[in-house]
Amino acid sequence: MAKIKKAAVIGAGVMGAAIAGHLANVGISTYLLDIVPRDLTDEEKQDKKARNRLAQAGKDRLFKEKPSPLYSKEVAGLIKVGNLEDDFDQLSEVDWIVEAVIENLQIKRDLFERIEKVWKPGIIVSSNTSGISINQMVEGRSEEFKKHFLGTHFFNPPRYMKLLEIIPGHSTDKAIVQSMKAFAEEVLGKGVVLCKDTPNFIANRIGTYGLQVTLQAMEDLGLGPDEVDSVTGRAMGRPKSATFRTLDLVGLDTYVHVCNNVYENVNDPEEKAVFKVSPLLQKMVDNKWLGSKTGQGFYKKVKTDKGNEILALDPKTLEYRPRKKLKAPSLDQAKRGKTLADQLKALVYSNDTAGKLAWTITKKVLLYSAQHLEEIANDIVGIDQAMKWGFNWDLGPFEMWDAIGVEKSVARMREEGETIPKLVEDLLASGRTSFYQKEEGKVHAFHIGGKWKEVEEHEKVINLALLKEQGKVIKKNSGASLIDIGDDIACLEFHSPKQAIGAEIITMINYAVKEVSANYRGLVIGNQAPNFCVGANLMLMLMEAQDYNWPEIDLMVRQFQKAMGSLRYLDKPVVAAPFGMTLGGGVEVCLPADRIQAAAETYMGLVEVGVGLIPGGGGNKEMLIRWMEGVDPKDKVALQPMVNHVFMAIGQAKVSTSALDARKYKFLRPCDGITVNRDHLLYDAKQVALGLAKSGYKPPQPVQIPVVGETGYSLMKLAARELLLGGYITEHDYKIACKLAFVLAGGNVPEGTLVSEQYLLDLEREAFLSLIGEPKTQQRMQYMLAKGKPLRN
Template structure:
């Protein structure tokens, strides 16, 4: 389909509407944000002498929503400046402007009559061919446009974003009965590639996929809890990470979502299904209705299933006792099953361990899980024809590590079905037919390809992925590993391009990864066009191996530490001077040494959600893998013309590194200087390796030359004094400690280029030597060792 979306309009400027507009702005799509015209003036407007006819008043709702974006946490925008891409307006004065956009998204109150009336208004100004969609969490798509024309219906669908739109990967697209299938295909591809979403196609049924299964699971959990006497904290202990679910588990999730919102979603199913058993399940418990009536809605009201109570000694989080409706001190649950799950690695093993130990918590997990699995199977064909889309909806929308059918495979399909039937449950016929045909799982991996059940058949069908998705695990299963060790592997991506994948614990950089980088460069030099540095772990890289450094420092093995840092520096230098292109593709947390592994690359293709930072000062150190040197070099390059003052650039670097600033997005990493103007940011993390591979091929197919070495102009001793004076002022103001000041002085010495005259030209090796000397001296400081130990044991920085 020859179609594009260059401009959009969002109608409704509430939390979801403004969030969707913000995310459209994030990816470069200008957006018109419309809302109703206010009926009354505010006191501030009255004081200014404004009237209800003033444009600032008439656009107030949308304008205020845009203004709030910069203050909202978590941040809806990749960069606050992107708010300029959103234009406020109102439905009376600016409705006709909808004819100028390519996509109109309705995001008003969840009321069928209101939505129908608005869509009729939209149709009155609608330009044929414009896509129109509703962001509804469960109202019928067909019912909304029942009175609209056929051409309008062809261009209408549901687009259910999950909140918050920037961060939640799931987007459910719900075609209507007359929606053009080619338009659905176009929107799926557009939303995946440009908006970075994981798109599932849902049928027009109450609450679609994610909320249908998710709400059912929460209500089943509440039922088991009340019938068998479990507490709030016991349920959350079982239904969180122990089952491969988020830490928010059941009741913290409900508090985050809002109990009123949850009740509305549950009621939507109750009023729109005819099965009496299903209606009983979707009947909201009286205790929850009572909480809503009291205004105990969760975090937005200050209390829900949990209440944070402040006291002179700090604060305590109390849990609600549903039998007395009073808040009580939490009791941490302990049992063999919970301990077994904690010790197990990965969601599959955790779930099996939890179910395998026979105690009351294991029973709770099983009694919840069996009902959710059967219900998910019952809904195949009704809410979606694909078990994969049901699984992905739960993973992307509810942060489950395994979807229902993946979970069923993990615990043993045949064995668990036998147990369900022995306990009197009715398993859907198609599941039993699948097992009877000799199948032992819903999914099957063969030679790196994924197959899933073809419902209605006894055979598997191959799961198709977008061509832009490169799965490293799949490539490894196809024996595409060229070489590897415990820390990293070199994988053949095809077309003469390789991928260096980190896979050490937390992808922390140690000698094994550094060794594999050198070996990989040798291999690529002989046989390949270039290399991508990427992985598909939870985070790209959390930095260097602090444990190793701490052990060596405590043993006063200074030569060992010097050798480790020297190896790191030399390895990164080899990457930078390599005669074939190297492209890095970081994602999510990319800290310390992870940043230094990307900086020497010819090009960086970062995911939009990349949190990038040189954070070494948090453990009492400074960057010493080339990070300081690279920043100094970039600053020098920006002032290559005579007469441009270098000091402001170095001041910015000093502040960024000295405060361990981490970018809030890939775009913010550009603003901070971690990424270069030529580096790219891609919306969909799943596409990043593909895009990096294309970048390698693009460079390789030109007359590629390695980055030449150049001298670095430094601010010298005069500039160092400026940096150190700023740090001393911070100390005098009580903002930093004595040890912070020591670190800052070391950092200033390195970034300034040491005690040379201002404007001196120095070599990269000279700067690396300064880095290494400062790093070694700080390793010997007891307070630095305390910081490293605290980070390893507590997972957060120590201010000492």
């Protein structure tokens, strides 16, 4: 793996600054350089700050953009700004130089000529181009320079988009390609696809083609962008932003540039015709209707008497009108599909308008991908990964082909007069009917030349679905499974809807504790769903509350608390592996663990106040323990600030913006780890569990917790009262805050009293039961279930 401790990014535009931001996220000191502004006064020409103005503007923008390009504001301290005149020599001090300037071949060539004059052998140099030829950029450079040069195409925004296309040049050292691939996967957290030096590489080549044929289909069927987006979003396994909302986000001028890059660099007349920018698109660009950045594109947000409204463009009149969804039987049928394959079949094999649209787009993208496979990629896996990681498709083109049925779809394509690519003909001639096959628990993909090739998983990928197929399930129920992940480590996987915690999960936790204690070296708690856990089963709790079934709620809370205690005091190490949304009960599952190994993109928060409650599974107690670590119980002055931190974090439902940010709230401790590549998360968590086991693990002992008592309770109530009087919180918010303060203060005891964990759990449970009986709390719960956002009542 390439050892990169210091980097430089040249070009502080949107992409350049964001790349620098992500390098800082992972701890790499980075120079961010841009040109000296051309409009400086004579006085400013002597001022370094003025000369660095463009680079500084790029860095400053990182603090304003949403979602944030930074894991935390503090990481920006690793970015040092400069300019390409005063600081150019600094490039000789770094391990990696990333060029991210304007997409102009001559400007890039001139820059690399300058770079080579200060470059030292061993420094890796790359271009973030989205499609310009890698080989043409370094024509005239030395062979040694070319050996260290390659394309590294990040997708925007670099922090969140998984795909990194690496494009070797003719002379690039293969060892450097592999070392950069390993670095990108391990340190930057990327999914890497190796591409050939062809126009727009893989993802943008196929993605742009797909957008172009969608535009054409919209015009042919007489639809609007909003109607098309009704079909090309989640119904087809694509992002919610579908086609035209995505184009607005990307920027129509940027998109036109990408189209033109293919148009100008391919020779096939038919392919060229597809990439020709349509009159509609050109007219919008001429009008400066470029999408979100100019306030209007295919959609436009306007203020009305009812508030903000989003209008859609009528392609025929170029006027904006209220949005409308395409209504079609096939869309209704797709919604009822149990799997994405069911959804796709319902759409593409239907003859209504939605079906015709879906079939036309799908057919053309599949044929194009197969036809150009050998030209642009090394195998079908690379194309599928590029589209999933770069465009957030649920299935890549060849996976999609398998999902709708290769034989059936090809038969229809032939009927419609399409030429079937040789790759597909070879597949069917072999007697196989899908591009991917599972054999003996391993996946094989159909390869160029009619060969089958095993799809190799990264050594740090633990695939729970595959392990289940291999019979590694120890025990399962409807909410969770206990799986043997090797080396005598078990994994507790939640698979209830949204991984919400209910009776089945608690039952499985209790079983896992006994099983691991008897037969395993450690326990990892993790899964591979979109999110780790969104909390407790809110619907179940609300139904019991509306039925006044207080004994049942009391029992559920007791059982949850007891299960969390079992995890804390298990005689084998427990490692929680959270990622994505880790809220409420999801956090409470993590807090008792001996270690947390969190994905970098983990959003942790005890958010129960949003539904009118406080944490009920030990979250208050666990947070107090964390904040009280190292505090002298006799030092009453030191106790209150610690409790205030907990009170604010829970009372304001603070959610971390990343795993790094979670340290600020002590959801993560200094001993807990962070994994940037989520695909490696379970592997890393397993290694932590093994490490603890090998070091002679001993479970923690019960602790006595110092509390602030009546004095601290009064102070917290006073702070909440001031918020109420200032109009910042409602009466019900105040009631919740008082309940929370009473629990965190340890109730009516003297300041500095040492209390047991069970004592705090009892206070917590009583407060929880009291609040869930409140009508306004039940209103909040109902609203959250219906709308997915908190109600302020």
